[in-house]
Amino acid sequence: MSELLSVEDLHVEFKTPEGLVRAVDGISYSVSPGEVVAVVGESGSGKSVSARAVLGLVPRPPGNIPKGRILFDGQDLLTLDDDSLRKVRGRRIAMIFQEPMTSLNPVITIGRQMTEAMVANLGYGKRQAREKAIELLRMVGISEPARRMKQYPHLLSGGMRQRVMIAMALSCEPELIIADEPTTALDVTIQAQILTLMEDLCQRLGVALVIITHNLGVVARYAHRVNVMYAGRIVEKGEAGDIYQQPRHPYTAGLLESVPRMDRSREDPILPIPGNPPDLIQMPEGCAFRPRCKYATDQCAIAAPEMQVLHRGHESACWNTDALSRGVAA
Amino acid sequence: MSSGPLLQVDNLQMHFPVTAGMVFRRQVGAVRAVDGVDFHIEKGETFGLVGESGCGKTTIGRCILKLEEPTGGSIRFDGDEVAHLPSTEVKAYRRRVQAVFQDPYSSLNPRMTVEEIVGEPFLVHKACARDEIPGRVRDLLSLCGLPGRVQDRYPHEMSGGQRQRVGIARALALRPDFLVCDEAVSALDVSIQAQIIRLLEDLREELGLTYLFIAHDLSVVRHICHRVAVMYLGKIVEIGESESLFADPKHPYTQALLEAVPVPDPAVEKDRQFEPIKGEVPSPMNPPGGCAFHPRCPKAMPSCSDLTPAMETVGPDRRAACPHTGPTQAAA
Numbered sequence: 157m158s159e160l161l162s163v164e165d166l167h168v169e170f171k172t173p174e175g176l177v178r179a180v181d182g183i184s185y186s187v188s189p190g191e192v193v194a195v196v197g198e199s200g201s202g203k204s205v206s207a208r209a210v211l212g213l214v215p216r217p218p219g220n221i222p223k224g225r226i227l228f229d230g231q232d233l234l235t236l237d238d239d240s241l242r243k244v245r246g247r248r249i250a251m252i253f254q255e256p257m258t259s260l261n262p263v264i265t266i267g268r269q270m271t272e273a274m275v276a277n278l279g280y281g282k283r284q285a286r287e288k289a290i291e292l293l294r295m296v297g298i299s300e301p302a303r304r305m306k307q308y309p310h311l312l313s314g315g316m317r318q319r320v321m322i323a324m325a326l327s328c329e330p331e332l333i334i335a336d337e338p339t340t341a342l343d344v345t346i347q348a349q350i351l352t353l354m355e356d357l358c359q360r361l362g363v364a365l366v367i368i369t370h371n372l373g374v375v376a377r378y379a380h381r382v383n384v385m386y387a388g389r390i391v392e393k394g395e396a397g398d399i400y401q402q403p404r405h406p407y408t409a410g411l412l413e414s415v416p417r418m419d420r421s422r423e424d425p426i427l428p429i430p431g432n433p434p435d436l437i438q439m440p441e442g443c444a445f446r447p448r449c450k451y452a453t454d455q456c457a458i459a460a461p462e463m464q465v466l467h468r469g470h471e472s473a474c475w476n477t478d479a480l481s482r483g484v485a486a
Numbered sequence: 487m488s489s490g491p492l493l494q495v496d497n498l499q500m501h502f503p504v505t506a507g508m509v510f511r512r513q514v515g516a517v518r519a520v521d522g523v524d525f526h527i528e529k530g531e532t533f534g535l536v537g538e539s540g541c542g543k544t545t546i547g548r549c550i551l552k553l554e555e556p557t558g559g560s561i562r563f564d565g566d567e568v569a570h571l572p573s574t575e576v577k578a579y580r581r582r583v584q585a586v587f588q589d590p591y592s593s594l595n596p597r598m599t600v601e602e603i604v605g606e607p608f609l610v611h612k613a614c615a616r617d618e619i620p621g622r623v624r625d626l627l628s629l630c631g632l633p634g635r636v637q638d639r640y641p642h643e644m645s646g647g648q649r650q651r652v653g654i655a656r657a658l659a660l661r662p663d664f665l666v667c668d669e670a671v672s673a674l675d676v677s678i679q680a681q682i683i684r685l686l687e688d689l690r691e692e693l694g695l696t697y698l699f700i701a702h703d704l705s706v707v708r709h710i711c712h713r714v715a716v717m718y719l720g721k722i723v724e725i726g727e728s729e730s731l732f733a734d735p736k737h738p739y740t741q742a743l744l745e746a747v748p749v750p751d752p753a754v755e756k757d758r759q760f761e762p763i764k765g766e767v768p769s770p771m772n773p774p775g776g777c778a779f780h781p782r783c784p785k786a787m788p789s790c791s792d793l794t795p796a797m798e799t800v801g802p803d804r805r806a807a808c809p810h811t812g813p814t815q816a817a818a
Contacts, residue, residue, distance in 0.1 A: 198675035199646075315766055343538035343702065348746035348762035370676060373705075373748030377755045396752040412750065414680035416709035419749050422729050426709065428680035432645045 161187040166224035181388035197385035250325035254337035260309040267305030292323040315346035387444035394470035404472040491526035499558035521720035534711030541717040584657040588669035590649030594641040607659040626655040647678035719778040726804035
């Protein structure tokens with residue numbers, strides 16, 4: 157299958173008064189048409205910044221992309237000028253953000269926000285755009301769509317606003333949707349509704365989906381392939397089943413052991429990862445996870461491990477994957 | 487000290503008035519945030535309160551903390567009525583009941599050092615001499631797994647997990663018996679969340695604390711709580727022992743809620759067929775008649791829109807407010 161999106165050795169850095177922050181430090185991943193790919197990580201791991209870079213939404217300055225390529229349908233988005241990028245963004249790649257209250261304009265009606273993009277990108281007439289908007293709102297499960305079109309965002313609940321965001325994202329029939337923590341602000345029953353809706357729509361319309369999240373349960377339920385990020389790098393990637401069954405990076409393994417699970421006995425202890433994620437301004441030498449890793453050896457302090465292929469599409473950046481799979485701490 | 491439960495809540499009500507009019511303000515309705523809630527918490531127990539936003543779980547916590555004056559019902563702490571405590575006695579009560587809040591960013595004063603934050607309760611309550619405070623603070627910090635060198639830092643110099651540890655240390659300063667943990671681990675990253683859960687569990691055993699643990703993350707609640715109450719629109723719909731409630735939920739809302747939580751394992755998720763419940767939580771200003779859950783309930787019958795179901799015993803140590811708990815009842 158040819159790749160729709162291919163991020164290659166992407167670096168994103170920010171100049172701050174304290175020093176240079178390498179928010180994204182050489183990551184590569186790809187997405188095929190119709191696929192659901194997850195980028196998992198904790199705050200500060202660089203998952204959101206990498207997604208914003210794909211859409212050209214990293215403010216420059218203070219941000220800078222010194223290295224890397226973002227190939228979308230064979231075209232490097234980093235080399236495009238603003239006008240050409242604008243034709244891709246919103247039209248062929250859409251984005252759904254975490255907080256639907258701040259990403260919808262509070263003083264413009266839902267209807268105008270929905271139709272604006274269609275008029276600009278697809279050359280629709282006002283009436284045609286309105287009809288399509290109503291149809292989309294109905295498709296994402298909003299009752300009385302014609303009445304909602306006249307309303308302002310504050311009249312809608314969080315779940316409804318997120319549905320509007322999804323409808324907007326779908327309005328220009330994109331090939332790829334990037335969803336940054338799309339359900340983090342929502343209650344679990346609404347989260348389940350929204351994600352199931354997105355999964356269903358993407359499957360039906362053949363849209364590829366990149367979900368950026370910290371929720372390992374959401375990833376397990378919806379993603380085909382997973383990229384685990386830590387301190388600006390991808391430390392493990394592979395098919396969801398492989399990653400969860402047999403994590404081959406100590407960080408992934410630690411994450412999975414630190415979440416309580418509904419299907420396990422309550423007596424099963426949760427095992428936290430000790431310590432805190434590193435300060436991106438003062439990164440430790442060698443592997444960034446070393447100070448928290450129970451498998452760390454001398455080698456880990458000298459050089460950061462590169463990604464190595466373990467078997468069919470399962471890769472990990474760790475010197476001690478063997479020790480990990482045997483469960484022997486250093 | 488009496489031999490009954492540490493905390494006994496009976497028919498608790500908190501109705502917030504809704505007013506209209508700029509000049510002639512009048513009450514046009516009420517938000518029934520908490521609408522007749524009963525539960526008790528035994529000494530040494532962790533009791534969980536779960537539900538979606540707006541179900542009233544935080545308001546119950548605020549009533550217990552005396553941050554809100556309930557409009558009805560009673561709260562008895564260690565046998566004494568505290569729902570309408572005179573303001574002169576609130577301070578003594580607060581020595582025994584403390585809180586840990588969700589957001590370690592906004593619940594710590596950014597202009598105070600860690601020592602001032604954790605030491606403030608001693609000053610307010612005149613609990614020890616001024617020169618003893620630094621030593622006490624150091625002990626509290628080490629109890630919460632923080633090195634002594636953070637004592638002179640400001641909150642912004644610390645990570646989220648460290649800040650939450652400071653919040654816990656402050657709550658423990660006066661050696662309370664009871665902690666209200668309102669979404670105490672919700673804002674934290676997964677690996678840090680697990681650390682704080684472990685800390686709370688260890689502290690409970692070590693100091694003999696009792697917790698009211700308010701949270702929306704069901705996996706966390708299941709892990710940490712002994713007994714759990716599930717709330718919907720200001721009412722408890724099901725209450726019982728944690729392990730059995732999560733294994734065999736009786737109320738359709740509890741069932742839907744549990745089903746919506748994804749398990750972090752694709753092998754489990756692959757074989758799970760599920761249909762998310764429809765609709766959203768209605769407004770507590772104008773709740774549906776009868777059972778408040780009936781418009782979303784897959785098992786609703788015509789009678790559900792007329793009759794408000796009462797809590798009934800549906801199994802050993804289990805009560806639920808639904809007349810149609812049906813066949814699973816026999817299995818229990």
